[in-house]
Amino acid sequence: MFDTLSEKLEGVFKTLRGHGKLTEQNIKDSLKEVRRALLEADVNFKVVKQFVANVEAKASGQETLRSISPGEQVVKVVHDELIAVLGGQNAPIAFRSTPGKLLVCGLQGSGKTTLCAKIALHYKKKNARPLMVAADIYRPAAVKQLQVLGKQIDVPVFHVDKKPPQICEDAVEYARANNLHPVIFDTAGRLHIDTELMDELRNIKSKINPDEILLVADAMTGQDAVNVATQFNETLDLTGVVLTKLDGDARGGAALSIRQVTGKPLKLVSVGEKLSDLEVFYPERMASRILGMGDIVSLVEKAQETIDVKEAEKLEKKLRKDTLTLEDFYQQLQQLKKMGSLESILKMIPGVSSAIRDVQIDESSMKRVEAIILSMTPDERAKPTILNGSRRARIAAGSGTSVQEVNRLLRQFEQMQKMIKQMRGGKFNKKMMPGLFPG
Amino acid sequence: MGFSLKKLASGLLKTKENLVSKIKAAVGLHKKIDGALLDEIEEILISSDISVETSTAIIANLKEKVAQRGIDNSDEVFQLLRECLKDLFVDISTEPFFACNKKPYVIMIVGVNGTGKTTSIAKIARRFVNDGKKVTIAAADTFRAAAIDQLAIWADRVGCHLVKGQEGGDAAAVAYDSVQSAIARGDDVVIIDTAGRLHTKTNLMEELSKVKRVIKKAMPDAPHRTLLVLDGTTGQNALQQVEVFKKMLDIDGIIITKLDGTAKGGAVFSIVERYKLPVVLIGIGEQMDDLDEFKAHDFVEALFT
Numbered sequence: 159m160f161d162t163l164s165e166k167l168e169g170v171f172k173t174l175r176g177h178g179k180l181t182e183q184n185i186k187d188s189l190k191e192v193r194r195a196l197l198e199a200d201v202n203f204k205v206v207k208q209f210v211a212n213v214e215a216k217a218s219g220q221e222t223l224r225s226i227s228p229g230e231q232v233v234k235v236v237h238d239e240l241i242a243v244l245g246g247q248n249a250p251i252a253f254r255s256t257p258g259k260l261l262v263c264g265l266q267g268s269g270k271t272t273l274c275a276k277i278a279l280h281y282k283k284k285n286a287r288p289l290m291v292a293a294d295i296y297r298p299a300a301v302k303q304l305q306v307l308g309k310q311i312d313v314p315v316f317h318v319d320k321k322p323p324q325i326c327e328d329a330v331e332y333a334r335a336n337n338l339h340p341v342i343f344d345t346a347g348r349l350h351i352d353t354e355l356m357d358e359l360r361n362i363k364s365k366i367n368p369d370e371i372l373l374v375a376d377a378m379t380g381q382d383a384v385n386v387a388t389q390f391n392e393t394l395d396l397t398g399v400v401l402t403k404l405d406g407d408a409r410g411g412a413a414l415s416i417r418q419v420t421g422k423p424l425k426l427v428s429v430g431e432k433l434s435d436l437e438v439f440y441p442e443r444m445a446s447r448i449l450g451m452g453d454i455v456s457l458v459e460k461a462q463e464t465i466d467v468k469e470a471e472k473l474e475k476k477l478r479k480d481t482l483t484l485e486d487f488y489q490q491l492q493q494l495k496k497m498g499s500l501e502s503i504l505k506m507i508p509g510v511s512s513a514i515r516d517v518q519i520d521e522s523s524m525k526r527v528e529a530i531i532l533s534m535t536p537d538e539r540a541k542p543t544i545l546n547g548s549r550r551a552r553i554a555a556g557s558g559t560s561v562q563e564v565n566r567l568l569r570q571f572e573q574m575q576k577m578i579k580q581m582r583g584g585k586f587n588k589k590m591m592p593g594l595f596p597g
Numbered sequence: 598m599g600f601s602l603k604k605l606a607s608g609l610l611k612t613k614e615n616l617v618s619k620i621k622a623a624v625g626l627h628k629k630i631d632g633a634l635l636d637e638i639e640e641i642l643i644s645s646d647i648s649v650e651t652s653t654a655i656i657a658n659l660k661e662k663v664a665q666r667g668i669d670n671s672d673e674v675f676q677l678l679r680e681c682l683k684d685l686f687v688d689i690s691t692e693p694f695f696a697c698n699k700k701p702y703v704i705m706i707v708g709v710n711g712t713g714k715t716t717s718i719a720k721i722a723r724r725f726v727n728d729g730k731k732v733t734i735a736a737a738d739t740f741r742a743a744a745i746d747q748l749a750i751w752a753d754r755v756g757c758h759l760v761k762g763q764e765g766g767d768a769a770a771v772a773y774d775s776v777q778s779a780i781a782r783g784d785d786v787v788i789i790d791t792a793g794r795l796h797t798k799t800n801l802m803e804e805l806s807k808v809k810r811v812i813k814k815a816m817p818d819a820p821h822r823t824l825l826v827l828d829g830t831t832g833q834n835a836l837q838q839v840e841v842f843k844k845m846l847d848i849d850g851i852i853i854t855k856l857d858g859t860a861k862g863g864a865v866f867s868i869v870e871r872y873k874l875p876v877v878l879i880g881i882g883e884q885m886d887d888l889d890e891f892k893a894h895d896f897v898e899a900l901f902t
């Protein structure tokens with residue numbers, strides 16, 4: 159649905175190749191596209207302004223590099239700056255006392271309750287004895303929801319028939335008496351402008367003095383994210399932010415907005431409905447996602463989940479070594495089909511989201527692509543460059559498609575190869591990744 | 598719009614402040630309606646959660662109006678934009694939602710996680726009950742922990758009949774039973790709750806279309822309405838949600854919730870522009886009376902007055 163930023167910038171710089179420096183004018187033109195891309199990704203407009211000003215300062219006067227186009231170079235500046243802003247301080251979940259206390263807050267429907275259970279499960283797996291506290295007394299059956307989840311993961315849930323601040327205070331006592339740690343407090347969803355309920359949170363905070371106060375934000379949040387985050391942070395002085403529902407296809411620009419207006423680190427991301435679907439936050443991944451540049455790591459991981467590991471490794475190797483042939487492409491299509499929504503999978507491959515934007519990703523068009531590839535000889539699949547006019551005509555006839563369709567596929571494939579090349583040597587070295595909650 | 602107008606207005610006030618004041622600032626900088634001003638207005642629209650494509654389309658329409666009428670004074674851009682926004686609603690059905698003409702009138706509610714489906718069902722049921730209708734609600738979210746209990750509590754508060762199954766049970770079976778039971782009981786309305794799911798999960802989306810097919814076995818022309826619930830705070834992703842839910846489930850209307858906050862509800866414009874789908878209801882709070890019928894004229898005017 160979205161063009162990738164890189165591709166748009168290619169357009170801006172098309173006529174400018176060979177210039178020695180990024181000039182003021184070509185930077186200006188490209189920054190317009192950058193601004194657009196960020197807005198499309200739901201980054202708040204004020205945040206966009208500030209961010210773009212920073213990028214401008216960094217890009218001005220840079221020597222153009224011979225190895226990459228000016229467009230790619232600006233993308234790199236943007237990407238690096240995004241990583242810098244999103245990353246900042248690396249702050250894992252930390253408890254200063256025993257029992258450790260972690261308070262979860264946010265808007266209605268952002269995914270707090272599920273997150274509590276995910277965090278509890280994480281500590282349970284590390285042989286801790288966590289306690290969850292049900293302090294949402296407003297939403298019908300919210301307490302029950304946490305209790306059901308608690309049973310699923312065999313973690314006790316504390317609840318008494320009192321007001322939320324009192325429930326939380328009692329819970330700390332209970333944890334102490336029973337040697338439970340850490341204590342995870344689930345609170346009711348509330349609007350940031352609901353003064354009464356925001357006061358309640360303040361109250362809870364002063365009663366239990368939490369080590370961690372995490373704002374839970376839906377990755378799909380739009381422009382309003384800044385208002386929400388500002389209010390919660392002013393009320394509670396957050397220690398961090400968790401982004402949820404990242405298993406969807408939202409670009410997640412809210413992450414940048416929230417980070418910018420609160421200055422608080424993004425700590426965790428929630429990536430599915432299963433209680434094990436919790437990860438630490440990786441600034442690089444988020445930056446690529448916001449820019450619509452795909453996410454090789456997620457792709458490889460998703461592949462590993464669904465396809466066997468060997469297949470995934472093969473895919474990863476292909477993508478790293480830039481030896482993707484049409485044959486591989488065909489094989490991958492077969493594998494990918496097993497992994498669920500083709501569109502969402504393809505979107506994770508750098509460049510593909512734009513390469514496929516004219517093609518309806520429905521079964522019938524996929525079948526046509528398959529038919530085209532199947533009508534090629536093995537040689538042609540390995541080296542599409544040998545496909546001259548007469549070969550293309552033969553393939554079109556053989557696959558029951560048109561030469562235009564064949565051309566289009568080849569063009570798209572070429573773009574994809576180019577993008578993969580660009581990402582090569584990028585940041586998908588898994589060995590460098592820390593555990594979920596280091597320390 | 599009843600007593601809750603104030604709530605909506607206070608939420609929308611923020612929208613107005615943003616949209617109108619931003620455009621005012623832009624107009625102040627440009628005497629003439631030129632490319633630069635239009636570019637700026639387009640960005641302002643996007644920054645109200647209106648989708649990029651819709652913003653582009655609105656600007657195209659604006660340009661056309663500017664050319665047709667030979668206007669070049671930037672002060673007039675407000676009036677033109679207001680017209681452009683209203684233009685979007687011209688072909689959209691305004692059929693009143695609560696006039697149910699089938700018995701039972703079957704409504705299926707779908708959407709991604711946490712958007713406000715269950716609460717909206719309570720609110721809709723409440724309205725029908727207030728109108729003297731007999732209502733059945735179906736707990737076909739058999740997946741999320743305690744979803745059934747949540748709906749049961751609402752059924753109790755609203756005063757309507759509940760059909761439920763087991764947690765982890767077959768959602769389609771619950772939906773089917775609810776329609777059968779409503780027919781047997783002579784109820785007027787059936788509202789079916791479903792588990793929240795991201796539109797990107799193909800298998801879960803397919804499960805939902807199965808629920809819909811199975812409902813038809815109990816009553817061939819049901820469901821009479823399939824409504825998608827969107828969270829008003831959602832940004833550009835709202836359109837992707839509409840796209841997939843429409844393709845998979847042929848939804849025929851939208852509910853936008855949480856407009857009692859400061860979110861802008863800009864998705865409304867994108868939905869009508871791109872999909873010609875009516876926004877039928879809006880949620881403006883957590884209580885069962887916090888529901889309004891959507892009125893396009895009021896919505897646009899609220900942005901400009």
Ligand SMILES: Nc1nc2c(ncn2[C@@H]2O[C@H](COP(=O)(O)OP(=O)(O)OP(=O)(O)O)[C@@H](O)[C@H]2O)c(=O)[nH]1
Pocket residue numbers: 266267297347349708709710711712713714715716717738741744791792793794854855856857858879880881882883887
């Ligand atoms: N402020 C506000 N909150 C709302 C509105 N509608 C729903 N909510 C709240 O949003 C939260 C989620 O609502 P639910 O009705 O449980 O949402 P759902 O879509 O059924 O959620 P799942 O079934 O978990 O996918 C609850 O805390 C509701 O009280 C609204 O219009 N305004």
Ligand SMILES: [Mg+2]
Pocket residue numbers: 714715716738744790791792793
């Ligand atoms: Mg629900």
